[in-house]
Amino acid sequence: MSASQQAFDSRELRQVLGAFVTGVTVITTLDRQGRPHGLTANSFSSVSLDPPLILWSQSLASPSHPVFREADRFVVNILADDQVDISNRFARGGADKFAGCQTDPGLGGVPLIRGCAAYLECRRIDSFPGGDHVVFLGKVERIERSGSQSLVFGGGRYLVAQPHDIGTLGAGSGANIARLKAVRVATRALVELSDELDETLGLGVWGNMGPTIVRWEESSQPISENLRTGLVLPVLTSATGLAFAAWLPPETTASFIDAELAQGGVDTASSDTAALAQRLAEIRATGMVRLLGTDAFADLYGTRISAICLPVFDPTGAMVLALTAIGASDRLDIGESGRLVTGLRACAATLSQRLGGLPPSSIPQEEQSQ
Numbered sequence: 390m391s392a393s394q395q396a397f398d399s400r401e402l403r404q405v406l407g408a409f410v411t412g413v414t415v416i417t418t419l420d421r422q423g424r425p426h427g428l429t430a431n432s433f434s435s436v437s438l439d440p441p442l443i444l445w446s447q448s449l450a451s452p453s454h455p456v457f458r459e460a461d462r463f464v465v466n467i468l469a470d471d472q473v474d475i476s477n478r479f480a481r482g483g484a485d486k487f488a489g490c491q492t493d494p495g496l497g498g499v500p501l502i503r504g505c506a507a508y509l510e511c512r513r514i515d516s517f518p519g520g521d522h523v524v525f526l527g528k529v530e531r532i533e534r535s536g537s538q539s540l541v542f543g544g545g546r547y548l549v550a551q552p553h554d555i556g557t558l559g560a561g562s563g564a565n566i567a568r569l570k571a572v573r574v575a576t577r578a579l580v581e582l583s584d585e586l587d588e589t590l591g592l593g594v595w596g597n598m599g600p601t602i603v604r605w606e607e608s609s610q611p612i613s614e615n616l617r618t619g620l621v622l623p624v625l626t627s628a629t630g631l632a633f634a635a636w637l638p639p640e641t642t643a644s645f646i647d648a649e650l651a652q653g654g655v656d657t658a659s660s661d662t663a664a665l666a667q668r669l670a671e672i673r674a675t676g677m678v679r680l681l682g683t684d685a686f687a688d689l690y691g692t693r694i695s696a697i698c699l700p701v702f703d704p705t706g707a708m709v710l711a712l713t714a715i716g717a718s719d720r721l722d723i724g725e726s727g728r729l730v731t732g733l734r735a736c737a738a739t740l741s742q743r744l745g746g747l748p749p750s751s752i753p754q755e756e757q758s759q
């Protein structure tokens with residue numbers, strides 16, 4: 390297909406290819422004078438187990454391409470997750486890539502970079518033209534694995550791999566294990582959402598002191614320097630607290646609510662049992678808490694804030710996490726159809742589904758349509 394017929398450009402193609410997450414390797418070899426060469430490559434792939442074959446591809450524009458085209462051997466150094474600097478070093482041009490880099494000689498003297506997760510020492514048995522790249526096929530002659538975690542690359546960024554042991558939570562899962570897993574999954578989602586929305590987001594759990602923020606993700610305009618992990622919030626005057634009050638069993642929250650009512654300082658919407666019951670019922674009906682301009686946290690954040698909070702449910706239907714967004718009330722848009730509310734709603738619904746919580750049919754209509 391000619392370039393003019395393509396419905397995508399190379400930038401879009403790169404982005405799509407970046408959705409395929411890979412490890413990172415540095416391919417090393419020696420030139421005829423015995424000088425080491427190497428480049429960072431994530432085009433590496435296994436081909437065959439018997440015989441043991443692998444491939445990688447190199448850009449024809451790589452200054453080191455003439456060397457690799459000539460070389461009989463190469464080593465695939467699979468980088469460990471603490472070798473981002475090595476990856477960056479070998480992704481740059483220049484003759485001094487090996488200066489200060491600790492290596493050991495492998496078969497034929499080809500350098501093995503110290504500290505890698507694994508090594509494949511290969512003989513080049515073939516090469517194939519592949520557009521603006523050449524594909525090298527290598528026969529694996531010696532292998533080694535160090536046990537270090539591998540570096541990961543995807544979406545144009547270095548990543549760290551974690552085992553995917555979440556699945557759906559079985560009926561036998563203890564509540565604490567369920568919550569730990571939920572925090573792990575939600576933390577990743579929160580980081581992505583905060584990057585996307587550029588708002589301050591918090592992850593709340595019900596701790597032994599009540600509503601507790603276990604993770605903050607700041608926006609580029611942090612609301613305050615007082616965003617402490619472990620911050621315990623009031624039940625009746627915080628969005629996070631009200632969400633737990635609305636969805637946790639009343640016996641869990643009752644003593645905290647009684648203590649706060651006895652202290653006073655609660656707004657009229659929550660000041661007696663009947664008013665509070667109605668407010669919590671409204672929260673359940675809308676599926677979220679919205680606090681528009683409250684001074685309750687002026688001491689903490691130094692400003693009047695608005696906040697919203699969405700619940701995340703576990704497989705037993707219990708609220709396991711609170712997703713909260715806060716911001717100065719004069720700039721945070723907590724409108725029903727705004728980006729923030731829409732984004733948090735979708736995130737909370739997805740998390741509940743991933744945790745085996747709400748089945749799709751029990752998610753409010755408006756969320757399903759997103």
Ligand SMILES: Cc1cc2nc3c(=O)[nH]c(=O)nc-3n(C[C@H](O)[C@H](O)[C@H](O)COP(=O)(O)O)c2cc1C
Nearest residue numbers: 428429430431432446447448451452453480481482
């Ligand atoms: C994560 C990552 C993966 C890369 N994968 C490849 C690859 O598979 N093939 C390639 O030719 N260049 C790849 N590159 C780019 C080369 O590392 C870069 O062009 C390098 O400068 C080539 O080395 P040279 O200048 O010594 O020839 C990659 C770079 C990065 C950061």
